[in-house]
Amino acid sequence: MVQVKEGKLIGSGAKFGIVVARFNEFICSKLLGGAYDALHRHGVDDADITTAWVPGAFEIPLIAQKMAESGKYDAVICLGAVIRGATSHYDLVCGESAKGIAQASLKTGIPIMFGVITTENIEQAIERAGTKAGNKGFDVATSAIEMVNLIKEL
Ligand SMILES: Nc1c(NC[C@H](O)[C@H](O)[C@H](O)CO)[nH]c(=O)[nH]c1=O
Numbered sequence: 001m002v003q004v005k006e007g008k009l010i011g012s013g014a015k016f017g018i019v020v021a022r023f024n025e026f027i028c029s030k031l032l033g034g035a036y037d038a039l040h041r042h043g044v045d046d047a048d049i050t051t052a053w054v055p056g057a058f059e060i061p062l063i064a065q066k067m068a069e070s071g072k073y074d075a076v077i078c079l080g081a082v083i084r085g086a087t088s089h090y091d092l093v094c095g096e097s098a099k100g101i102a103q104a105s106l107k108t109g110i111p112i113m114f115g116v117i118t119t120e121n122i123e124q125a126i127e128r129a130g131t132k133a134g135n136k137g138f139d140v141a142t143s144a145i146e147m148v149n150l151i152k153e154l
């Protein structure tokens with residue numbers, strides 16, 4: 001009989017860190033609201049959520065790793081919005097943010113969720129921050145709950 005493991009979407013009792021970028025705050029605040037909504041609707045109390053604001057997506061990995069290393073959190077949710085400008089800066093910020101978050105998760109063994117939206121324009125960002133494409137903050141927060149419970153099952 002094949003053993004199948006998957007995480008339940010029950011968040012009560014788990015502790016979550018959130019790292020959110022202030023750059024494009026109009027978008028990121030909506031992502032944060034979506035993450036709070038997901039955590040609350042899956043039973044997470046405000047007392048079990050800690051939110052840290054950083055200047056931009058480039059700074060997310062460091063604070064996410066610090067949170068993960070602290071032992072205080074079962075998962076860390078990273079939220080940001082990188083919107084392409086006129087130069088190659090977009091590619092560097094996206095790449096380093098994604099790589100840094102992934103490396104921090106593997107280094108610490110704590111689920112660190114990639115909730116940084118990377119878009120070609122503001123319209124695409126708005127679509128992913130609570131309009132026609134949903135709210136990516138809600139999605140990654142829900143995935144964080146799943147990962148916390150999956151790890152407990154292993
Ligand atoms: N252009 C965007 C940035 N740029 C700022 C960097 O993330 C970083 O804060 C700065 O280079 C100082 O180290 N950040 C975003 O989150 N989104 C952008 O679109």
Ligand SMILES: CC(=O)[C@@H](O)COP(=O)(O)O
Binds near residue numbers: 087
């Ligand atoms: C994603 C970015 O870093 C972007 O906002 C920077 O804009 P620009 O490439 O026009 O300097």
